Amino acid sequence: MLSVKTFCLSLMLLLFGPLEALSEELEFDSEPAPRYPRSLYERGLSGVAIIAFNAHSDGSITDVKIVDSSHPKFAQSAVRAATQWRAKPWQVGAGKPEVRAFRKELYFTHFKEGNQPHRWVRQRVRWVSCSMFNKALSDFQAHSPDQAWIDMHYFAYTFMSLARAATRLKMTDEQREETGEVLVAAVPQIVAACRAQPDRRYRDVLPERLGGML
Numbered sequence: 121m122l123s124v125k126t127f128c129l130s131l132m133l134l135l136f137g138p139l140e141a142l143s144e145e146l147e148f149d150s151e152p153a154p155r156y157p158r159s160l161y162e163r164g165l166s167g168v169a170i171i172a173f174n175a176h177s178d179g180s181i182t183d184v185k186i187v188d189s190s191h192p193k194f195a196q197s198a199v200r201a202a203t204q205w206r207a208k209p210w211q212v213g214a215g216k217p218e219v220r221a222f223r224k225e226l227y228f229t230h231f232k233e234g235n236q237p238h239r240w241v242r243q244r245v246r247w248v249s250c251s252m253f254n255k256a257l258s259d260f261q262a263h264s265p266d267q268a269w270i271d272m273h274y275f276a277y278t279f280m281s282l283a284r285a286a287t288r289l290k291m292t293d294e295q296r297e298e299t300g301e302v303l304v305a306a307v308p309q310i311v312a313a314c315r316a317q318p319d320r321r322y323r324d325v326l327p328e329r330l331g332g333m334l
Contacts, residue, residue: 146175146222147208154201156228157193166230166240167191168273169198172223177216179209187223188260188273198226225276238284241277245334246323248274250314253322257311269307274322278303278330285333302327 160167167190174183184202189195202224212218227237253274260272269275282303286296306327313325323331 146220148205149179149208150204150206152201152204154197154226154228157197160191160193160228161230164230164232165191166233166237167194167228168276169194169226170223170271170273170276171198171202171226172221173202175207175220175222177210177212177218179207181205181207187267187271188264190273194228238280242281242284242334245277245281248322249318250320250322250325251318253314254318269311270304275303275307278326281334282330289333299330303330
């Protein structure tokens, strides 16, 4: 029922700025999975929560906060779970300071999706309207005013879909990075186009080369 997936592939690194992609560099002694909110599960809703947190060399996890989510209940469940995590302690040294900042996506995938988040994520990206995108962006700005637009969950969906397409197309690391750069650079134009034309599909206002990959 619940699929937990981190940001991955080289193009995803463009999202993080000073934050680190969660990878094999951070191992967990304990990582309880978030509980699927019953009301959302009964409605057949899949979704995502994006969290940020600090990991300490003694294994403690602090400063857990929600960056964005597709539903407030997914956010609540993700934060509750993350506050119970324990990382494997590490030796402080070059490249591994005492405190390290991370960001992670937690996908809640309903069984009807076959436990494959990329399938419903791709559907969201392909069919969401600009009016729905605009509403999500407005909510995101209200709840996370200090976050950049690129941190919104619809852009996380887009990165994930592009990453899957890059694997399918056997793109090189350089091509993946360039693809991510194209999306990041296009964010202001995408937002402006959806605001101006709410009846269009989000996918149709993406740069042509990106829309074609989806």
